[in-house]
Amino acid sequence: MPFRDTAPAGAPIWFDLSSSDPERMRDFYAGVFGWTYDVSGAEFGNYVMFKHNGRDVAGLGGKQQPEMPDVWNIYFQTDDVETTEGRVREAGGAVVVDAFDVGDFGRMAVFRDTSGAFVSTWQAKEHPGTQIWDEDGAPSWVEMHATDYPAAVSFYKAVFNWDTEVTGDSDDFRYTVQIADAVQVAGIMDATFLPPGVPANWHFYLGCDDVDATVATVQKHGGSVNMAPEDTPFGRLAGVADPGGAGFMLTSLSDWKNA
Template sequence: MSFSRRGGLHGDRSPPLRRPEETAMPVATTAPLGAPIWIDLATSDLDRAQQFYGAVFGWTFESAGPEYGGYVTAFRDDHPVAGLMVNDPQWNAPDAWTVYLHTADIEATVAKATAAGGTSCVAPMEIPAKGWMGMLTDPTGAFLGLWQPTGHRGYGIVGEHGAPVYHQLTTRGYGAALDFYRTVFGWTTETVSDTDEFRYSTALFDGEALVGVMDGSNIPGEAPSNWCFFLGADDVDKTVALVTDHGGSVVRGAEDTPYGRLAAVADPTGAGFNLSSIQS
């Protein structure tokens, strides 16, 4: 859905993912307002990206054609799970994924966001018969998309192999970020940990933790605030092996956590994402 973006990175700590018994039925109608509703990839090699994600996750693909700039929708078991598009060199940005949040009134959301210290990067635009999209940075510099659906309702399946299971914001301005998303998107947040070593909150939607917010100020280096996501994997180790077999790379190897087995990887052109185990 996006026509411009900036890159994102992974968080360095394991998030409090939903346990399988807490997860609703995986087939989705649409995401709650304020929650992630879609992800898409800007890639410098669209054909290679389709080969990679098809081999690793069994995704199939359908192009929307020239009317939509060659935008490609990825499907898992006939359910839409992600979008892919060509990374225009004029954007001067690395290949990267973007997370979109659901809004019912994109103009009002942009106005709230700018009033709360965010920056509008791409003004709301209509995607005919699909919805309205826009791009923001929050006050801490994290880049995100907005999606107001009409014909395109976002994820068709969640919490399954090859489908999104969780999203996370890692921010170098933890308090400011929480204030921003509460104000603009109406988030209800819950503190998971509040120590100098690990500071983490979750955003609850109908009582379900769908988003994590991690204090990234203690992460070494100059990694910017960023949004990332986790794709489900029936077997994380085998999926990591498929990633490397098909030209991707490992950012952080698979490890067991209280929330499942997790890993961070990148596709062949460097766009990063995370993996999370799926348990029946």
């Protein structure tokens, strides 16, 4: 299985869910993906650490702002949070939560890019982030739907020093892949298809041995379907949401990223 104890520079390193009902959501993800979990003490707000095949896969915590929707947060690796904050500001973004220590586990910050999408950074100490990838029930890919595609590509190149490769450049499909340490780590899609008022946003994909069966299991446990399963050049994809409304994508496991 593809275990990972360190992340390439600028790569996605962690995922956690901000939820209005953490107890229900921990049971939902355990039921759908077979994740087990440990619950921290009050010092860390009863934060839930999900494990998959014995490895850390994602986290879950209560929302800090009750009026905000339930959402999955994506963290990108950094060797120095303060340096990344400086790059965010220089590139025109805004730091929403200044750098702070999470015990001895790591150091993090939250920022908003030039199009309004939120993303976090993680400087690992004792907690190396997500340790299992590209397996059934494990993260497989992250992708931004950009309302200003050229600006988004430029912003993230500046902040994370990504190399990039254009993999689609037609009116129907514009897409840039970000590369860190010679590994494809994320994608940015031209999302002019988004309805007016819908902001740019990041998505993450969980791998599935059987996308259709996983969609059915999501519904069985109280989740919903945002995008019905469909075949694409990148595998079979679907979009779903948990019972709290937090959305994520499902993808069949394939080697398209290395094609």
